[in-house]
Amino acid sequence: MLKVNGQQIAYHDGMTVTDVIRAMKFNFPLLIVKVDGVYVPRDEYSNRQVPDGSEVEIIHLISGG
Template sequence: MNIRVNGEKIELSSTVKVIEDLLVFFELQERLVIVEQNREIVTKEEYQSTKLGDGDEIELVHFVGGG
């Protein structure tokens, strides 16, 4: 499956099926992340049930601390 993540085209393996899988793929599952799929915000409660589709546009925003 091919999707765009933060404007970059990527090809995903068949094991990445839902938003939660995508966060694991990018090692973001333990972080506070805002997810947008095709211009719609996906809530954390929906990560396990929101399926990814070929051509989806995903925006991932996560916060980085520092001082």
């Protein structure tokens, strides 16, 4: 399991940050992602694997209007 923004979600082997974002159904582009408190740059989302049991923080910034 992973804890994403306080919510438990199912884990699968090799899960990347991109997979986590997809699992959460987030499509907003301005995100700050931290895995166990460590920042993940945007261009590493698809390669960076998230260990089982991690705590992931996905902060949405603001845009629009």
